[in-house]
Amino acid sequence: MSKRKRPEPKSSSSGINEDEKNILGLIRSKQGMGATTYEMRTATKIQPTLVTRAVASLKKSNLIKEVPNMNNKGIKHFLAVEFQPCKELTGGDWYIDGALDVSKIEGLKEICVRILERLKSKVVTLDVIYSYFEKASSDADKLSREQTREILKNLVLDNVVMEVKSNGLTDFSATRIGEICYKLTGKKSGGGEVRDGGFASVPCGACPHIGLCTPDGVISPTTCVYFQKWLDF
Amino acid sequence: MTATEFGIVYAVHIITSHFGSVASKVCECLLRRGPLSSREISRLAESDINHTKVKDILYLLIHHNCVQAFSIDPPDGSESKPTVQYIALFRNIIHGARYNKFSKVVNEELGSQCSGLLDGLLSNGRLTLEQLIDRDRDSKKPMGSEVIRDSLQKLVAARFIERVPSPEPVLGNKDEGPAQKKRGAKASKIFKEPESLEERILEAATPVDAIRFPFIFEQDSSSTVADDDSNIPEGKRKQPEVDYSSGPSNEVIWRPNFEELIRRLRHKACVEIVKERRDEGCANVMKAMLEVGRSQEKKAKTDKSVPMSMGSIYEELIKTDAGREMTQARVEACLEQLSATSSYLPAFVIESDDSYIVDFKSIISVAQKDEMESVVMRRYGKEAFRMFRYLSQEDRFVETDKIADAALTEKKDTPQILLKMWRDGYLHMQKLAVTGVYMPFLLWKVNKLIVSRQMLDEMYHASLNLSLRLTHEKDSEKELLLLPMEKLEGALKERRNKYRAKSVLLTSASFKLDDAILLFHDF
Numbered sequence A: 001m002s003k004r005k006r007p008e009p010k011s012s013s014s015g016i017n018e019d020e021k022n023i024l025g026l027i028r029s030k031q032g033m034g035a036t037t038y039e040m041r042t043a044t045k046i047q048p049t050l051v052t053r054a055v056a057s058l059k060k061s062n063l064i065k066e067v068p069n070m071n072n073k074g075i076k077h078f079l080a081v082e083f084q085p086c087k088e089l090t091g092g093d094w095y096i097d098g099a100l101d102v103s104k105i106e107g108l109k110e111i112c113v114r115i116l117e118r119l120k121s122k123v124v125t126l127d128v129i130y131s132y133f134e135k136a137s138s139d140a141d142k143l144s145r146e147q148t149r150e151i152l153k154n155l156v157l158d159n160v161v162m163e164v165k166s167n168g169l170t171d172f173s174a175t176r177i178g179e180i181c182y183k184l185t186g187k188k189s190g191g192g193e194v195r196d197g198g199f200a201s202v203p204c205g206a207c208p209h210i211g212l213c214t215p216d217g218v219i220s221p222t223t224c225v226y227f228q229k230w231l232d233f
Numbered sequence B: 001m002t003a004t005e006f007g008i009v010y011a012v013h014i015i016t017s018h019f020g021s022v023a024s025k026v027c028e029c030l031l032r033r034g035p036l037s038s039r040e041i042s043r044l045a046e047s048d049i050n051h052t053k054v055k056d057i058l059y060l061l062i063h064h065n066c067v068q069a070f071s072i073d074p075p076d077g078s079e080s081k082p083t084v085q086y087i088a089l090f091r092n093i094i095h096g097a098r099y100n101k102f103s104k105v106v107n108e109e110l111g112s113q114c115s116g117l118l119d120g121l122l123s124n125g126r127l128t129l130e131q132l133i134d135r136d137r138d139s140k141k142p143m144g145s146e147v148i149r150d151s152l153q154k155l156v157a158a159r160f161i162e163r164v165p166s167p168e169p170v171l172g173n174k175d176e177g178p179a180q181k182k183r184g185a186k187a188s189k190i191f192k193e194p195e196s197l198e199e200r201i202l203e204a205a206t207p208v209d210a211i212r213f214p215f216i217f218e219q220d221s222s223s224t225v226a227d228d229d230s231n232i233p234e235g236k237r238k239q240p241e242v243d244y245s246s247g248p249s250n251e252v253i254w255r256p257n258f259e260e261l262i263r264r265l266r267h268k269a270c271v272e273i274v275k276e277r278r279d280e281g282c283a284n285v286m287k288a289m290l291e292v293g294r295s296q297e298k299k300a301k302t303d304k305s306v307p308m309s310m311g312s313i314y315e316e317l318i319k320t321d322a323g324r325e326m327t328q329a330r331v332e333a334c335l336e337q338l339s340a341t342s343s344y345l346p347a348f349v350i351e352s353d354d355s356y357i358v359d360f361k362s363i364i365s366v367a368q369k370d371e372m373e374s375v376v377m378r379r380y381g382k383e384a385f386r387m388f389r390y391l392s393q394e395d396r397f398v399e400t401d402k403i404a405d406a407a408l409t410e411k412k413d414t415p416q417i418l419l420k421m422w423r424d425g426y427l428h429m430q431k432l433a434v435t436g437v438y439m440p441f442l443l444w445k446v447n448k449l450i451v452s453r454q455m456l457d458e459m460y461h462a463s464l465n466l467s468l469r470l471t472h473e474k475d476s477e478k479e480l481l482l483l484p485m486e487k488l489e490g491a492l493k494e495r496r497n498k499y500r501a502k503s504v505l506l507t508s509a510s511f512k513l514d515d516a517i518l519l520f521h522d523f
Helices: A018-029 A037-044 A048-060 A102-118 A126-134 A145-157 A225-230 B005-019 B021-033 B038-044 B051-063 B090-110 B112-124 B129-138 B145-157 B185-189 B197-205 B219-228 B258-277 B280-294 B310-317 B328-339 B360-380 B382-394 B400-407 B414-423 B448-476 B478-482 B490-521
Strands: A064-068 A076-080 A161-165 A180-184 B067-072 B084-088 B161-163 B253-256 B349-352 B355-358 B428-432 B441-445
Touching: A018 A037, A018 A048, A018 A076, A037 A048, A037 A076, A048 A064, A048 A076, A102 A126, A102 A145, A102 A161, A102 A180, A126 A145, A126 A180, A145 A161, A145 A180, A145 B382, A145 B400, B005 B021, B005 B051, B005 B090, B005 B448, B021 B038, B021 B051, B021 B084, B038 B051, B038 B084, B051 B067, B051 B084, B067 B197, B084 B197, B090 B112, B090 B145, B090 B258, B090 B490, B112 B129, B112 B145, B112 B253, B129 B145, B145 B161, B258 B280, B258 B360, B258 B490, B280 B310, B280 B328, B280 B355, B310 B328, B328 B349, B360 B382, B360 B414, B360 B448, B360 B490, B382 B400, B382 B414, B382 B441, B400 B414, B400 B441, B414 B428, B414 B441, B448 B478, B448 B490, B478 B490
Parallel strands: none
Antiparallel strands: A064 A076, A161 A180, B067 B084, B161 B253, B349 B355, B428 B441
């Protein structure tokens, strides 16, 4: 009596077994984000030891690569070799080796402010600023349109630049009606100054311990070191 | 907005410094527990205060406009008599720290004689014309009864002072809506469901405008009006224990009208904000607009003014020196500027069908936003400032990584900064658990109402601290302050000068801080 032949663990065509095939499928479906071993276990219901073995084997056969997560170095993501790690893993354009390139960002912001100060028309569109970065001599200063927008948005959050919609009149004569434009804040550009906060100008406004301060407590207005410093004439 | 924890502590501190610790105990009891009868107060107040003393204190606080008595009609068919209850007026108590601001407003508009008269009313709570004349007679530089009478008339005409409210209004049962609707023809016309018990009581106690601000207030005519008391329905009027609406000789009793005084401060603040954020010309136009719409404002916290035409604005503008320098075309340009919107500033004026409406809410919100952001900047730094502004702009829940991307801040540091703000009540956070993802997502949002309340509480706390520190500085230099300044020399003189500098700084800081409190609580 002849027995039915058991299926081979390794599929002869691609050289990988069923588990590896499932895991590779999952990793490919996740594209640039890849999958962690935890995700592989929960999604495929394969035993942990078999997942580890399959991942090692896929790595060996150069089908997947390992990318660290910049948010959590302990968590490793596995990506199919044909995909580039996505923004969530690397941090995006502004990150170098997992750290934010603060000096570059601040430098670019300064350049933007200088451009806005120098321009005769108080109001400019994104394209005008972008043209400056497009023409930049060094590669480091070259920016994409999206990156230029990000820098300008950041200046808006800093309250240094404001976003205005063009109405086609006076200052906006060189722009299309409804187009988003940028201009510097402050008195000179007609936006006025942000007022100094009445609360922020007293020590309690900046005090990290205000929640612990009571009239007769350990931290109190009569014993407060911040008050002492403020009233030191 | 109801009183916050430190709001109550600060209010109690003000009462203690004005009327002593026993009065403050009664006041604290009312502030913390809400409306109570005098018997309940003597039972619940922390220290033993007998019933007679409680009543005396209540009359003192009523006299200084810090407490209002009222009673509620018993349910239909019930034989029981309505009991008199007392409610603390938190807003009026806090006004006690800003009397000099009110005095300044009156001084600028009506001159020093009127402001002197208002000062008398502010410090004494309530006075009759006769008492004001007596007070003047005893002063160093008497003005004379005629001047007092004239000034009083001017103050009433400008609505800076008012006739005292009904001493003990009777409120209808909650279910019994029509009892309230019956009150006065004018009140029924503008009837709107009042929000809180305090508002209901104040509305019931306030007489109609003709009685509140009489044109003629000579003894005879006023006493007739006072006795008439037409704002309270027939059968609802109960003989009060002490009648505060008129004095012993049936003369009208006056008190400061905080509602109007706050309205003027609000208008001044709006003009100031427009001046800072736009220019002098826009501020002049705004001032004229506020003047045009003022008489039609029903309450101090109005969101929008009535619509006004270009003609009426210009007519008002040319009454002032600065306004006369402006052409109509310039005014139109200013109005256009005021109606412009950007990411930086909202529209201050709404233009519709050739008329203009002042958007008070948006003007005040700009100053509130500045206050909030400057605190975030000082307390948590520039990155937090960007995140806070981004979340305020978005006005929805946003995930940590998205915030880091938008604010261009280091992704590893972002959760810590956000958590710090969340711990202090400046942000709202929600965890979102997703199956298959190990760590839950954290979503963040700026809830302006919660932040405003948190900041208001901290500002009351800071005001209390400034006041306590000033007392501490005064106490520590008590002996030095007794010495005459001209006799001081060397180190002692220097110490005295230092004390003066400290007290000037503390006073001016608390003055400025109170402006911020006004923004969040009264405007």
